[in-house]
Amino acid sequence: VTRNNRPSEVRFSAATDIAAAPEAVWWVMTDVAREPEWMAAVGVATFAGDVQGYEVGARMRRQARFLWIDMSWESEIVRYEADSVIVFKHVGGALNGESRWSVTPTAGGCRVVLESDGPAPGPLAWFPALAAAGGRAGLKRDLARLKRLVESLA
Amino acid sequence: MTESFVGKPFVLAAAFLAAATVAAAQMPSADEKALLDTCMSAEDSNDAFCRCGIEHYKTNLTELEFSIVAELSRRIARGQPAGFESVAAELAVPTADREAAFTHIAEAAQTAAKICDPLIERMSGL
Numbered sequence: 430v431t432r433n434n435r436p437s438e439v440r441f442s443a444a445t446d447i448a449a450a451p452e453a454v455w456w457v458m459t460d461v462a463r464e465p466e467w468m469a470a471v472g473v474a475t476f477a478g479d480v481q482g483y484e485v486g487a488r489m490r491r492q493a494r495f496l497w498i499d500m501s502w503e504s505e506i507v508r509y510e511a512d513s514v515i516v517f518k519h520v521g522g523a524l525n526g527e528s529r530w531s532v533t534p535t536a537g538g539c540r541v542v543l544e545s546d547g548p549a550p551g552p553l554a555w556f557p558a559l560a561a562a563g564g565r566a567g568l569k570r571d572l573a574r575l576k577r578l579v580e581s582l583a
Numbered sequence: 584m585t586e587s588f589v590g591k592p593f594v595l596a597a598a599f600l601a602a603a604t605v606a607a608a609q610m611p612s613a614d615e616k617a618l619l620d621t622c623m624s625a626e627d628s629n630d631a632f633c634r635c636g637i638e639h640y641k642t643n644l645t646e647l648e649f650s651i652v653a654e655l656s657r658r659i660a661r662g663q664p665a666g667f668e669s670v671a672a673e674l675a676v677p678t679a680d681r682e683a684a685f686t687h688i689a690e691a692a693q694t695a696a697k698i699c700d701p702l703i704e705r706m707s708g709l
Contacts, residue, residue: 437692496625497662552665555655555688557696558636559625562703566627 437554438526439561440546443568449579451532451539455512457579458530458541459483467575470495470567477503485509489517496563498551500524523550541575543568614653615641621656628703635699643691648684650674652691 447454457463464474470493480487485506492501502522509515514531526547533540545568549560611619615637622633640652651670658665667688671681 437689437696439696497660499662552655552659555652555665555667555692556622556636556659557692558632558699558703559622559628561696561700562627562632563625 437549437557437560438547439549439557439564440544441561441565441568442542442544443565443572444540444542445569445572445576446535446538446540447576447579448538449583451512451534453583454532454539454541454575454579457575457582458532459515461489463578467578468571469574470571483509483515488520495550495567496553496559498523498553500550504528519547541572543572614650617653617657621660624660632699632703635702636695639695639698640691643694644688645684647674647676648688648691651676651684652688 457467461474461476465471468474471491472494473490473492475490476482476487477490478488483506485508487506489504489506490501491504492499494500500523502519502524504517504519504524507516507518507527512532514529517528519525519527524547526545528543528545531542531544533542545564548554549557553560618637618640619633622628622636623630640649644652651667651674654670654674655665655667658670667685668681671684676684
């Protein structure tokens with residue numbers, strides 16, 4: 430803990446139902462080049478290191494803008510089950526903690542849940558309520574874009 | 584009769600002064616305004632949520648600590664580095680007082696999150 434960046438835990442999530450098979454949603458979510466199309470905060474997402482695909486141990490680097498803050502961070506995939514769940518552990522840069530993407534089948538298609546928890550990034554540690562609200566709103570919009578994108582491809 | 588004639592303007596003046604004092608007390612300070620502007624500029628933020636946070640900081644922090652929070656928010660909104668130490672130095676917080684101020688603000692930030700976060704959740708339907 431340093432005075433310049435005191436961790437202040439925030440947790441937020443958002444969910445949506447999409448009228449498409451889990452595999453179709455998963456295909457879009459795991460197309461790394463396509464990630465900025467539905468995850469608005471993310472400007473660039475790339476694999477870093479030897480493993481160039483979604484699997485446990487792969488490392489990813491993202492550049493993003495959250496609220497007013499430009500940030501970049503590196504994550505390691507610590508859990509991967511195709512068409513179902515990915516858990517990213519943020520291991521370097523502006524973010525710490527974990528993010529999870531999960532897709533579960535439903536009668537009309539599938540339900541997608543995005544979750545994130547960890548310290549509020551950078552100076553937002555001083556305004557954790559704002560960080561959580563911004564994060565939740567961002568995830569909700571991301572899911573709306575993902576839903577449109579997947580349904581337009583169906 | 585004379586007494587009430589003399590007393591009336593005095594009472595009116597006192598009432599006017601009291602009203603002006605209340606109005607002045609309700610006028611947001613530059614620090615409050617800075618916090619409100621920063622909070623409201625965030626997407627999906629709303630007035631009740633922002634005022635909740637500001638009120639919590641204002642009630643629980645000293646004037647100097649509140650100024651630190653406001654300056655941190657100004658810097659965040661401008662995209663400038665917003666470290667506690669540099670803000671404390673700029674506001675001439677004595678070095679010996681910084682640890683206590685830091686801890687106090689961090690505690691206020693945590694409780695503000697607990698109190699105000701459900702408010703935005705309810706209001707925006709997020």
